[in-house]
Amino acid sequence: MVGRVIEVTGLAKHFRVHRRQPGLGAALRSLVRREHVTVRAVNDVSFSIGEGEVIGFLGPNGAGKTTTLKCLTGLLHPTAGAVTVLGHTPHRRESAFLRRISLVMGQRNSLFWDLPPADAFEVNRAIYGLAAGPYRSALEELVELLDLEPLLGRQVRVLSLGERMRCELAAALLHRPSVLFLDEPTLGLDVNGQAAVRSFLAGYNARHGATVLLTSHYMGDVTALARRVLVIDGGTLRFDGDLAALVEAHSPHRLVRVTLRSPVPVETWTGYGRVSEVDGAMVTLQVPRADTAAVAARLLADLPVEDVAIEDPPVEQIIQAVFAHA
Numbered sequence: 001m002v003g004r005v006i007e008v009t010g011l012a013k014h015f016r017v018h019r020r021q022p023g024l025g026a027a028l029r030s031l032v033r034r035e036h037v038t039v040r041a042v043n044d045v046s047f048s049i050g051e052g053e054v055i056g057f058l059g060p061n062g063a064g065k066t067t068t069l070k071c072l073t074g075l076l077h078p079t080a081g082a083v084t085v086l087g088h089t090p091h092r093r094e095s096a097f098l099r100r101i102s103l104v105m106g107q108r109n110s111l112f113w114d115l116p117p118a119d120a121f122e123v124n125r126a127i128y129g130l131a132a133g134p135y136r137s138a139l140e141e142l143v144e145l146l147d148l149e150p151l152l153g154r155q156v157r158v159l160s161l162g163e164r165m166r167c168e169l170a171a172a173l174l175h176r177p178s179v180l181f182l183d184e185p186t187l188g189l190d191v192n193g194q195a196a197v198r199s200f201l202a203g204y205n206a207r208h209g210a211t212v213l214l215t216s217h218y219m220g221d222v223t224a225l226a227r228r229v230l231v232i233d234g235g236t237l238r239f240d241g242d243l244a245a246l247v248e249a250h251s252p253h254r255l256v257r258v259t260l261r262s263p264v265p266v267e268t269w270t271g272y273g274r275v276s277e278v279d280g281a282m283v284t285l286q287v288p289r290a291d292t293a294a295v296a297a298r299l300l301a302d303l304p305v306e307d308v309a310i311e312d313p314p315v316e317q318i319i320q321a322v323f324a325h326a
């Protein structure tokens with residue numbers, strides 16, 4: 001049986017923040033009377049993740065993703081609820097726990113700006129007390145998979161964002177963590193950079209059976225890596241399940257793209273579906289999910305079809321619809 005690596009029950013994290021109205025008068029008043037409000041960043045969230053799963057953690061800005069990751073890695077003490085990761089209570093920050101996890105935040109630099117990445121790797125080796133053999137083999141593997149050889153001796157400040165991110169990943173994985181938390185690992189990267197990070201993460205998961213929990217605004221990261229997604233909004237979990245089920249539940253239509261050998265009058269399409277886009281000889285029709293196969297068959301039989309393809313709408317659109325209903 002696959003073990004449960006992460007167990008979260010009724011997790012809540014509330015912040016008490018000082019509220020101040022704008023303006024000088026308000027600033028002076030706040031010196032004598034402070035007003036506080038409670039921000040409920042995470043509210044009664046429960047989920048469980050098995051060994052080796054790759055989970056996409058989705059939600060709009062301010063939904064509570066980073067706060068949850070911080071509770072799972074022990075950077076924040078939960079206000080309520082129970083969290084265990086690999087059997088440990090994260091906020092105790094026991095070294096036996098820290099040796100088995102890693103948190104990578106796309107917007108943070110954990111390397112040393114003026115030194116080459118190789119120096120940061122040595123520091124992590126000392127922090128984790130890695131023996132020479134395992135350190136060397138982990139480093140060799142990461143250098144090869146992330147193509148770091150040309151970067152090892154260069155100052156971190158001169159690296160591109162994508163190059164730096166590859167080095168960040170290596171630094172975070174030298175101790176071979178079995179659970180990896182990633183907060184926006186492809187933030188700001190170009191298409192090639194995103195692809196490099198994605199394929200590396202997929203490979204790392206496959207090779208070491210690591211459990212991965214990843215937040216990203218790029219749906220491509222999630223569709224490429226995760227079968228299961230957690231959707232959080234306003235601190236509350238809205239969906240936990242297969243990405244495919246989420247798509248099916250929130251998208252009653254599929255897109256049928258038809259390319260014709262010769263044009264047909266616009267009215268022709270009314271019998272098949274709703275036209276959502278026309279691009280030269282290619283027409284995209286919105287068709288109810290249950291009818292797509294039959295509609296495609298009719299199109300092939302009735303019209304001079306060169307090509308026909310059936311697709312789900314972009315996942316971004318579906319997620320937006322989930323948030324809109326939340």
Ligand SMILES: Nc1ncnc2c1ncn2[C@@H]1O[C@H](COP(=O)(O)OP(=O)(O)OP(=O)(O)O)[C@@H](O)[C@H]1O
Binds near residue numbers: 040060064067
């Ligand atoms: N230290 C803090 N003090 C006060 N409020 C906080 C603190 N950290 C987070 N918050 C608030 O908690 C809520 C959730 O924030 P969080 O960073 O977890 O969201 P997120 O889903 O990661 O968003 P994003 O996608 O924008 O990074 C937000 O309203 C945020 O302003």
